[in-house]
Every structure is written in C-alpha cells, then in structure tokens.
Amino acid sequence: MRSQWALVPVLAAVLVACGVQPQAAPAPTSHPAAAIAATQTAATTVSLPPPAPPILQTFADPQGRYTLVFPPRWAMEEHEGYGELRSPDGAISVYALSLAGDDIAAAADEAWRLVDPAFDLEPGEASERPTRGGVEQALALSYDGGDGLVVRALGQRYEGQVYLLLQRGEAAAVAARQDQLSLIEGGLTISAIPTTDLTGVVPQPFDAERLAALDTAISEALASFNVPGAAVAVVQSGQIVFSKGYGVREQGAPTPLTADTLLQVGSTGKTLTTLLLARLVDEGRVSWDTPVTELLPAFALADPAQTRQITLRHLVCNCSGVPRNDDVLQFQGATLDPQALIASITTLTPTLSLGEHYQYSNQMVAAGGFAAAAAVDGPAGDLRAGYTQLMAEQVFGLLGMPRTTFERTVVEADGDYALPHASDFGPRQRPLPLEAEAVLESVAPAGGGLWSSANEMGRYLQTLLRGGVTSRGERIISTAELGMLWTPQVPMDATQSYGLGWRIGSYKGLRLLSHPGNTLGFTADLALLPEAGLGVVVLSNQADSLLPRAVRERVFELAFDLPEEAGPRLAARWEATQAEATELAAQLGAPADEATVEPFLGAYRNPELGAATLRWERMALVLDIGEARVELRPLPAAGEGVYLAVEAPLVGTPFALLMGEGGTPTLVYEGEAGGYIFQQER
Secondary structure (H helix, E strand, C coil): CCCCCCHHHHHHHHHHHHCCCCCCCCCCEECCHHHHHHHHHHHHCCCCCCCCCCCCEEEECCCCCEEEEECCCCEEEEECCEEEEECCCCCEEEEEEEEECCCHHHHHHHHHHHHCCCCCCCEEEEEECCCCCCCCEEEEEEEECCCCEEEEEEEEEECCEEEEEEEEEEHHHHHHCHHHHHHHHHCEEECCCCCCCCCCCCCCCCCHHHHHHHHHHHHHHHHHCCCCEEEEEEEECCEEEEEEEEEECCCCCCCECCCCCEEECHHHHHHHHHHHHHHHHHCCCCCCCCEHHHHCCCCCCCCHHHHHHCEHHHHHCCCCCCCCCCHHHHHHHHHCCHHHHHHHHHHCCCCCCCCCCCCCCHHHHHHHHHHHHHHHHCCCCCHHHHHHHHHHHHHHHHHCCCCCECCHHHHHHHCCECCCEEECCCCCEEECCHHHHHHHHHHHHHCCCCEECHHHHHHHHHHHHCCCECCCCCECCCHHHHHHHCCCCEECCCCCEECCCCEEEEECCEEEEEEEEECCCCEEEEEEEHHHCEEEEEEECCCCCCHHHHHHHHHHHHHCCCCCCHHHHHHHHHHHHHHHHHHHHHCCCCCCCHHHHHHHCEEEEECCCEEEEEEEECCEEEEECCCCEEEEEECHHHCCCEEEECCCCCCCCEEEEEECHHHCEEEEEEECCEEEEEEECC
8 A cells, every 4th residue: 555645736736627662572583603504505506596687778878987777668879979768659768978067957958959959948947856876966957848848857966977867758758658767767877886786795694693683673673663563584595594573463552573473464475476376387277478368258458459468477567557556445445356356457447558667556466366266266266265275275385384364364363463553643553453454355366465474474485595495395386487486577667677476676786586565554575685595574563664674674784794774764764754744744724614514424426436425423524435434634735625534544645525516515536546536425
C-alpha cells in the first residue's frame, strides 16, 4: 500500500476539473565464526545461476567523464561533443553532455546552442533538485516550448564540471514515458565521483563482535523508527547465523516478538509464487510462454489484442503494460474471490506495450498464482484453495516452513502472531485488528495475507543461497529455472530491473536480489547477495516502515567492514516524513460541521469501487467503505469541500464533497488510477 501525503495537491486539481520503547528479547541464535569459516569452502561449490546480461543500455562518454543508462528500445546516436537519445516513437530527444563551469543555468544555455544553434528559448522556471552521491548542486530548468512541446534541462555540478541532460519532446509522449525519462535522469553516473566496488570481495564472517554490533544496531533502529516490533534472520554461507526478535507483538502489551512470531510478509511472497510456477515449468506442466487464456479462459484485458499476447511470464514480470490499481483492493478486496478478481482485470487498460516498462500490478501477479492452480486442477475448480494447497505442498512443505500460511484462522489458532500497526497523524503506532488486512487476501499469490516468521523465511533464504537446494539436500528448483526467476525482464529504474517476482539490482558492484513487502500494518524486506553467500530477511509490524531496509543495509555494511551510512540516511528520511505529516496535520480544521455535511450524508456508489457511506457519528464525519471506517476532517488549505482521513488505514487520504449537476451530492476520491466519483444513492 502507499503513503497518501502527496495526494492532497492532486485532489485539488481534480476539484478544479470538477468545478468545485522495545521490550527485552531472547538472545540471538548464532553460529561461531569457526563454524561459518568451515562452511566457506562448501559454499563456493554451490551451483548458482550466473548473472544475466543487463537489460538497460549504456552510453559511455568518449572522454570518459560520465556514463548514461537508458531503457531498451531507445536509440542513442553519438555527435561531436554530445550524445542524442531518442524514444522508440521518435517523439522525444534527450541530449547528454558535459561542459566546464560552475553555473548550471549558463552551461545549459551553452549546451542548447551546441545541440541546436537556432535554440532561442529562455528558461522560465529553475528549481533546485536533491543531490546524491557527492554531487554539489542539481538544478532543473524548464522552458516555454509552446503548445504541445515540453523543453527542460537537468544539470548537476561537480568539481568545476556541469553534467547535463537536455530534454525536448511532444507533451503527450513525455507524459506517457515519464517513468522512462525519470530512469534516464537517474541513470547519469559521473565518473569522477569515487565509488566502492565490492566485486570479488569476500564478506567477513559474522563473528561475536559483528553479531553484537548488529544486535545493537537493530535495537537502536527500533527506537529511531518507532517500530513496535521486528524479527531478523541472517544467512551466511548456507547457515542461519543470526535470528532474533525485538520489541512487542502489540504496542502497549508486554508479549515479546520473537524470531518464531508470525507476521505478514506482503509482497516478498511474490518470490514464493514464482518459485511455485518455476517448479511447474520444471515439471513440464506449463512454460513461461504459455498464453494465459489457455489456463484461465475468462482472463481478459480491456485491449483484446493485448489479451491474446499475454503469457504466464507477463503476469509476474510487472511488464504487461497494465498500470497499478490497488484502489479496488482497498474498497472491495475483502469480498473478491479469484473469479471476481480476474473479472476486474477486464477493466484495466494497458498504457504501454508488453515488456516496454515496469508497471507494478498485484492483480496480474495474483492471476499468475491462480493460473498455477488452473494448470494443475483446471480453471473450474476453487482457484484460491488450489493455489494455497499447492503452495503448502510444493513450496512451504519442501522449504521447512510448516507454520507459513495464508489462513487467518490458522494464525489466530496458533496464537504467536503480531498485530499490524499504522499511525494516525503523528508518530504513535496504533494496532489494527487482523481483519483490517483482509483487503489484501484476494491477491494471495501477490503476497496478500501471507504469514510467516523470520526463522521460516530464513530457511527459504538458505535454499536460495544454496542454488535451489534445501538444507536437507533436496533440490526443489533447477538451476536454469532459478536463473530465469533472476533474469531481468523490464527496467524499474536506472539501478534495478524486475525479473519474475524479483527485483534485480546491485550492491556496490555485487548482484543484489530482493523484494520488499508492504501491507496495511506490516513491512518486510528480503534480500540476498548470491555471489557473497549472504542474505537477510526483516519482518516488522509497522506500516510503511523504513526499519527493514535500514537493517538490511547495516547487515551488508558489517559484512564488508563498511562505514555506517544507510541508517542515518534513512533516519533522516523518516524524520522528514514525520515532519511532513505533522505539517499536514496542522492544516486540518476542527472536526466537520454537522450542518455543512448534513446534505452529503448517505450511501454512495462508484461503478468500479462499489459502495461507500458517509455518516455523522459521535460528533464526527465518518466514511465507511466496508473494509475501513475512518473519520474525515476538513482541510481548508486545500479548498472548500476537501476532507482528509485522519485514521489508519486511510490516514492522509483526501476526499472531496461536491454538489454535482442538479444538486446531486458527490464524493470524490483520488486514487492511484485517477479520480473516482461516487454518486449519492437516493
């Protein structure tokens, strides 16, 4: 799920368009450094799939000053003094070059005249951009190119040299390819800036000193990020060398969270679904190029031509061209069975061609898991039951994960589970009921509703780092198919691509395989450096938490004797997020006025998201969408009629109350896929 703070200005535009402290925990389990060293030789004999070729293209400045990575299908032509990058449709040109100087604006002016002697536009707006990697200044410049044309420049200054990307293109094409342009902007690497390259470096074993340092770092991070509880497992050279829980299962309650406590793992579960699919490929039941309609005849997109082209691979590569839309899950997820979920996909219109760019879709990955069930039992069976049974037998059972489950009733009966937590406005974490997570259970193959523990996820990591062989010596996936899962299918940004259920990037020159997981009240992270024989999983009971990423990075830093950098950087980001939320909360007005909202009370419906109800309860305006009930308060700074949800799980989400044509009360919700208008039912 997503953070909502940035949606208020977006909703404002829609309105215009409408005319209106941690508990002590058991000591970590660990293996002595000597035992780890004894496994180093065995680890080097593990048969790991080799790194796949990069999917991004690279342009190297002939003078060696910079490199630029860019998406597939874009074309680069080298000119005297600069490179020209063109989009597949030819509607956008991006020029890359470097000039001596300290004035970015002056350098941009000179650069434009170099690539186009007739260029005579003056920069209209200049805005400072965040710097990274030692860059001294970054500046974005925009120009008035006239109707239908976007002209802008991005400059970075470092030690007397300005590095520039000039962009000119048709407005419609720029809007459609904004993610690709962002990738290009992030893909400029300045050669003069020193970097750390760990290629070929052997990590240090997690001896007693490193284990103690890691233990301290996790405890400090729990306090820094105000996380109720977390559990961590570290695998090195095929062994779980660290496993420990921190904090509590529920804020305000004394029960400690341990490495055996069940938490939701979110989208890290996508990697487990694609492991199941790879096993079916190994068995010859399906191939990655099997058309989806052969397995799920009811599957369809809004574009019939693209429907016919969709294969099993496209469902799990986030490269289908179908944009993300979790809005339907938030509003209807608890009531969607697999057939209804698949039917809802028919409303999704692809915005890009197959394989062109990364677009995250929980619905598509869920369809991939249900397709696995259909491949075994046929499409007419209970797809959810078939999928969860396959996962239990073909994945969890083989990996040694007997308590990992999709069933909430099983978790409740087990008893050792953490509650989800989210914040209202401010840093306080509020526990949510388990039922709050039900909205994601309809996309179980995408990780929705999947519960596991740090210890069991650690066993999964062991198998991955052993090249698909479990700790009992049983191979559960071929090297070839494991390599297929880790083969880039589509670029995500300048530093990482998406494979089949996996993010594929690098950590200071080493291949990094990872996947985060986020639900309404849990955050997880799974990451491994296969060539270094090192992996880590972090589970936390806090929504949108930065702790899992901070712990992952600290594990890597300790393993390679690197200075601590990531933790402070992420802590600063956390503080900035909290400041943003506090500032937004300060803009809230008093609770809603009953007389003002009285005409808007009642039942509403949107054809895509279903029902919603506005009620006046306990002197407050309450929005009930079935899956959640939250108070709305006016946000005067955003305009008349704008209200903000002030409670989890919708905290920070803006809504608007408008009078539509004919005086019909209307509720407007700004979601991931755009604005949704709910009409009041009479």
